[in-house]
Amino acid sequence: MTAMGFDAPGGPEVFRAETLPIPAPGAGECLIRVAYAGVNRPDVIQRMGHYPAPPGASPIPGLEIAGRVVACGDSDAPDMAGKNVCALVSGGGYAEYCLAKIAHCLPVPDAMPLAEAAALPETLFTVWHNVFQRGWACDGETLLVHGGTSGIGTMAIKLAKMFDLAVIVTCGSDEKCAAAIQIGADHAINYRAVDFVEDVKRITHGAGVQLVLDMVSGDYVPRNLACLAQDGRHVTIAVLGGMTAELNMAQIMARRLTLTGSTLRARADEFKALLCDEIASTVWPAVEDGDLRPEMDRIFPLLEVAAAHQRMEAGDHIGKIVLDIAQTKVT
Template sequence: MAESETLAKTMTAIGFDEPGGPDALRPETLGIPRPAAGEVLIRVSHAGINRPDVIQRQGYYPPPPGASPVPGLEISGEVVALGEGADGLPTGSRVCALVSGGGYAEYCLADAGHCLPVPQGLSMAEAAALPETLFTVWHNVFERGWASEGETLLVHGGTSGIGTMAIMLAKAFGLSVIVTCGSDEKCTAAREVGADHAINYKTGDFVEEVKAITRGEGVELVLDMVSGDYVPRNLACLKPDGRHVTIAVLGGLTAELNMAQIMQKRLTLTGSTLRPRSAEFKSLLADEIARNAWPLIEDGTIRPVMDKTFPLTEAGAAHARMEAGDHIGKIVLEV
């Protein structure tokens, strides 16, 4: 194992004894992990907060086998040690990484193939806000959803980290974007990020508004984070041959569908979760993002929408902010 510095034996991380509310999170002292073959050890600068972290803390989203029980799925920082075969990233490299857990800590392991270089002009806080949303949106909108230039995408939760990334990526590749948000202020914010239309779902029927915006034609693609009773409403928004991609089930696990409608309109329903996918899959996804989307980060076309930064030891307050739903863009921890 190659190291760029003499490492201490222990580090501060954020854990919880029992599932519960945001106040269940507390600092703990753990041993610094050592990278296995193909892995790098990163001294963490910042860690992104994501909805799966909240669900894990609540006890509903256990880490996959072999993953760290410490929450945190995306980080930025400096490579300080290399496992065998992880030669493409020299120690001292500034990277951001998608990780399967362990991000809320002073040090975190990452697969070398899941790291991306932090370009000049991108802050480490911004870098930590990118991997989870960028990997998720790229895979689900462009790979699973087959998004193409000239099409229209409907996104729920338009001011979330996923929502703002979906707006920016879709616009960069020539799509029109309609989003739903929970307030007029959030609708304004979504339009400022680049959405062509923003619908306040609390004051209007998004199905009717999508029909009006598209002159009755509907959209080609829906990115769904709600599920539940939103699914039949989403399908009503799709034009023939439309695609519906589910990435979260915040509104319920089950939906009642009219299968005749799906047959008549030739609709495609799919979805995915990223965390349990294989290391090989994530490396391939990182390679595709590096070729197609990362240049937009490097030249400044896309910058993550940032909400608020909390110290690592205030992870509970960061979770409380996410659960309150008032944030616009990404919440990150500064380590």
């Protein structure tokens, strides 16, 4: 099979095609002929050398895929052969074939393009766990999301609106703010033009938001806390702006704030299976009905993965970037 790997960390240009053996599924696994693979920020960080694959995972990047199941490792596995699925994987997505845990797969509805299915697992699992499980989001609350037009941001908007939350997002341009409103955000703040803390206070009439989903961290954290209402929750899912923050702990105690966060890739398979089960029962019916679809940006051929990474790093995308793997031709 063809896969896109790299010999040493670096810029997007380090990617190169390689020929690898097709992996064999073990117990609890299935082998998927990949049609499309999602491109995510953790892939970029892995390529830079800062986010190595966990033990036992494929070193090939790619954390979400969609395609057809061609084999299962268990004789007593569900009859999945020939079915289209999307899956959350720990690596290996940038390849023509990829192993996935059966318990981490979701069925792709007949009416759903596989490119859209490949754009769902990483953002859907991440947002559901962090906004609704760790962040305890409830109907009628207000959520502040940074990076409102990113893959995570657009999924957070759509899921939050499904469950009757008000959504405020920050974006880096008026054009992206307009796109976020079109996607479903109630308010969009151009953080380059105004102080988002003051604008959140204005929008909420001084009450603040109940929940912040933050992928910036660093000096954003104390500013985020200033946006929170009493008993507010702050959930960190990335540290793009720095790994440390200076906080006033007395303020956190007095206002009863909760700070939490998580990463997904290294979590136990059993945890991911439970998360997949909850999404299957709670969110997947909306996918099957066509009410929930990812916001799509661009689709690149697998061999143009460097261009896909360049687009993500430039920050010009709105929604998900996806690789077309089924059409890969190696010369």
